[in-house]
Amino acid sequence: MDANVIISLNNVNFYYGQNRALTDITMNFRKNKVTALIGPSGCGKSTLLRLLNRMNDLIDDTRVEGDIIYEGKNIYSPDIDPVEIRKKIGMVFQKPNPFPKTIYNNIAYGPKLTASNTGDINMLVEQTLKQAVLWDEVKDILNQSAMKLSGGQQQRLCIARALAMKPDILLMDEPTSALDPISTAKIEELIEELKKDYTIIIVTHNMQQAARISDETAFFYLGNLIEYNKTEKIFTKPDVKQTEDYITGRFG
Amino acid sequence: MKHAINNQINQMKWRYFRQSAFFGLLRASALIITLALGGIIFYILYNGLSVISWEFISKPPTHSMTKGGIMPAILGTIYLTVGAISIGLPLGVASAIYLTEYAKQGKMIRFIKVGINCLAGVPSVVFGLFGLAFFVILFKFGSSILAGSLTLGFLILPTIIGASEEALKSVPQTFREASLALGVSKWQTIYRIVLPNALPGILTGSILGIGRAAGETAPIMFTAAAYFTAKLPGSIFDEVMALPYHIYVLATAGTNIEATRPIQYGTVLVLVAVVLGINLIAILIRGYMRRHKRW
Structure with a gap:
């Protein structure tokens, strides 16, 4: 496998009960890149994202076929513990979802419980909050409830919380769709900064956002991967007519 | 216009x-x-207040229960209620966690839930007979605090399971997802995130259970309550007097029903006060937890 590929899908099908939500997806995600997944609602892009850290396991009556290879192993093989996968593949959700705990404890929660890397928690909290460009805003109120922060701050806290686990990959499921334009801009800057150290896979409904921040873009439609290429290419001269129709706003 | x-x-x-x-x-x-x-409350106060004195709540009955106090019955009711809660609460919360967090929703779960609802509808005297057959006779606990607490514990189980289930369900799914996505295990997620947020709701349910456990007569009639005993229980295998049963005895089978009328009202007043008192403690604990929830 290409050394630049961090996670790859081979003929992946996914079913909710009888419904096939993803059809025969084969694709490679590249290391230290931002990959955007775009497509109209219900096209399967969020489903795909949640497959990568086994969050779909939480939904009853679902089924995966095919291989998703990460670190040389199929993450769906029976001897793999989803908990271990989720430590390495973090996730940020559509709506900011901090725990009803203090800012400090939101960050410290994961590392404390998963034990392996309990070095200096104070250092870790400071470091990850700085990484998420939130430190200056919260350094004096670390013991205040995270619920009191603004939506944009909460989302950056959620990013910091995911970073505290020192993941390889960060999955983001429409992380700015609940935020105002200024908060969105901050998160986008942050993503730009984070891709030096992390691989980022982001689902977005906002095509300008995909164009602004991603290196590669995958377009999904009705559970199929229609086109997957460099973002520049997708947004300037896509190979497939459907892709062009979607990004120019003819449907979606 | x-x-x-x-x-x-x-x-x-x-x-x-x-x-x-x-x-x-x-x-x-x-x-x-x-x-x-x-x-x-006014009626009870009006009729019962005259007999309330320090003597009444601190002395055992005398003269074939027509004079003296009701201290053994007060203590007995407190023992039984605490016993019932310490059996019903852990068991109920554990069942609720299993039902809402672990079990795969399906026929089996629906069946169990129907069962729990049926349990809630079982008349309390049936619980009493079950306790008699099962705990008192089969397990040879005799008529005792243990047998009575177990019987009352099972009686309040459906209330606690129901309230706990509701409380667990009201914890937003996004909290669970956020925790699991960090690579925190399911049990730790439940223990660290779900349970603390559900606890005030669980306690509210238990408060209802406490009221029931303290006030029921039929379940303890055959399993724990003594007609009269001046001796205080030395262990959980001893019989106790209990307020509801004492009222029943005085009002229907006492040596002199008319003469003990004021004592009956007084006992009712004390029972109401004990139930309200236990509720109050639970409400205070719940309030404390709500305030100290660090959100």
């Missing part, structure tokens, strides 16, 4: 009238409930 405006004003008046009529109805309903409760 003028006619149209008048018409509109009349309509507005009519709507306003209807609204106040309905609100009045709702107020009246609330008032009736409050009055009923107030009436009961």
Whole structure:
């Protein structure tokens, strides 16, 4: 496998009960890149994202076929513990979802419980909050409830919380769709900064956002991967007519 | 033009009238409930207050229960209630966690839930007979605090399971997802995130259970309650007197029913006070937890 590929899908099908939500997806995600997944609602892009850290396991009556290879192993093989996968593949959700705990404890929660890397928690909290460009805003109120922060701050806290686990990959499921334009801009800057150290896979409904921040873009439609290429290419001269129709706003 | 405006004003008046009529109805309903409760409490106070004294709550009965106090019964009821809660709460919360967090939703779970609802509908005297057959005779616990607590514990189990389930379900799914996505295990997620947020709701349910456990007569009649014993229980295998049963005994089978009338009212008053007191403690704990939830 290409050394630049961090996670790859081979003929992946996914079913909710009888419904096939993803059809025969084969694709490679590249290391230290931002990959955007775009497509109209219900096209399967969020489903795909949640497959990568086994969050779909939480939904009853679902089924995966095919291989998703990460670190040389199929993450769906029976001897793999989803908990271990989720430590390495973090996730940020559509709506900011901090725990009803203090800012400090939101960050410290994961590392404390998963034990392996309990070095200096104070250092870790400071470091990850700085990484998420939130430190200056919260350094004096670390013991205040995270619920009191603004939506944009909460989302950056959620990013910091995911970073505290020192993941390889960060999955983001429409992380700015609940935020105002200024908060969105901050998160986008942050993503730009984070891709030096992390691989980022982001689902977005906002095509300008995909164009602004991603290196590669995958377009999904009705559970199929229609086109997957460099973002520049997708947004300037896509190979497939459907892709062009979607990004120019003819449907979606 | 003028006619149209008048018409509109009349309509507005009519709507306003209807609204106040309905609100009045709702107020009246609330008032009736409050009055009923107030009436009961007033009646008990009026009849029972005269016998309440330090002697009454600190001394055992004397002269074939026509004089003296009710201290053993007060203690007995507290023992039984605490016992019932320490059996019902862990078991109920554990079942609720299993039902809402672990079990795969399906036929089996529906069946179990129907079972729990049926349990809630079982008359308390049936619980009493079950306790007699199962704990007192089969397990040879005899008529004892242990047997009575177990019986009452099972009696309040459906209440606690129901309230705990609701409380667990009301914890947002996004909290669970956020925790699991960090690579935190399911049990730790439940223990660290779900349970702490559900706890005030669980306690509310338990408060209802406490009231029931303290006030029931039938379940303890055959399993724990003594007609009369001046001796205080030395272990959980001893019989105790209990307030509800004591009231029943005085009012129906006492040596001199008329003469003990004031004592009966006094005992009722104490029972109500004990139940309210236990509730109050639970409410205070719940309030404390809500305030100290660090959100």
